Amino acid sequence: MDTTTAPPDNGSSEPKPSYTKLAMRNMVRKGGKSLTHFFLTVSGLLALLVGLAYLTR
Template identity: 80%
Template sequence: MSNSPSTEPQPSYVKLAMRNMVRKGATSLKHFALTAVGLLALLVGLAYLTH
């Protein structure tokens, strides 16, 4: 990162993440699905154990 002021505003992390998701495509969606399923399984497991 350079300290010199630039005329363009720096892109936000959200925009960078969206651009990265579009570039990665299927891999990103697969990782997102795996994360979602893992979190859901964790929550269901905890609910079952604490029931």
């Protein structure tokens, strides 16, 4: 697993990529897994909210 977050700085004058840009690049590279985790999280939260609404009615 690659744990580096930015390419090494070789003395170039280019600015370091922002955290947001690195996160978006990583999400594009691992697109399927990211989308699966996103939809699992959304469905889990939705189920939790519906369950709480049912229990507290």
